[in-house]
Amino acid sequence: MPARGIGPVSVPALPRDVGGGTPLPHTLYRNNVVKGWISLTMTTATIADSFNVASVTDNAVGDFTITWNLDFASANYACSAFGGDSGTIAFSFSHNGTLGVGSIRITARRNDTAALIDVDPLQVIAIGDH
């Protein structure tokens, strides 16, 4: 069982970038592998599929926290969120200033009213150091 995780996660032993040098083309490194992702239906808090996700927490409409199974080594990881478009409402995502090594809180807001909104599906990927 990993030291920081809830359950085992199998990560292949990959080399890191060497001294900040130029990466080789078409090469996997430890720090260019996706370390976590999820596809989530916010309106029902249903997880369609995921990797390295222990749980999701429904804080409010348009306000969810994803808790990673194996934590990141630091909060300096990159995360991207994407969501289904109703066709009439534009929205944007933010991590609400609470990005942590073990979890990330994501809010979805309407661009016109700034109100929180559930987005189906919410799709998130995260890349960083374990």
Place this chain on the structure above:
Amino acid sequence: MPIVWIMPDGSVRTTHIVEDVLAHARRPEETVEQTVLRMATIIQAKTPSLTGGVAHLVTTAEMPADRSQRFRWRKHPSGRGILVDPSIPTPPHPRQALLNELATATTLTDLKLVLQKVLE
């Protein structure tokens, strides 16, 4: 089996554990409920938004299906499940201050100022 967190302000948060993670975490001597509660402690430690929350277990059937009044979700007095408390006031609109300015605008200049704030 969702975990319901009763927060210090009475509001409700719910956590859903990934099925595969739950199955793998379960120890032979544990019931599912015991595993979920054990994991709840781990998840809470990793999740700042759950700080101060008290965990309860509910079934999906004991939770409202309609999220239109999600802000009114509160713990049921019986201790089981979640109810919609109509006494909880509607939270202010995110741009309530701007809406108030619009409502009190009486001149074209007032309206221009409101519009300017929207566009800037």
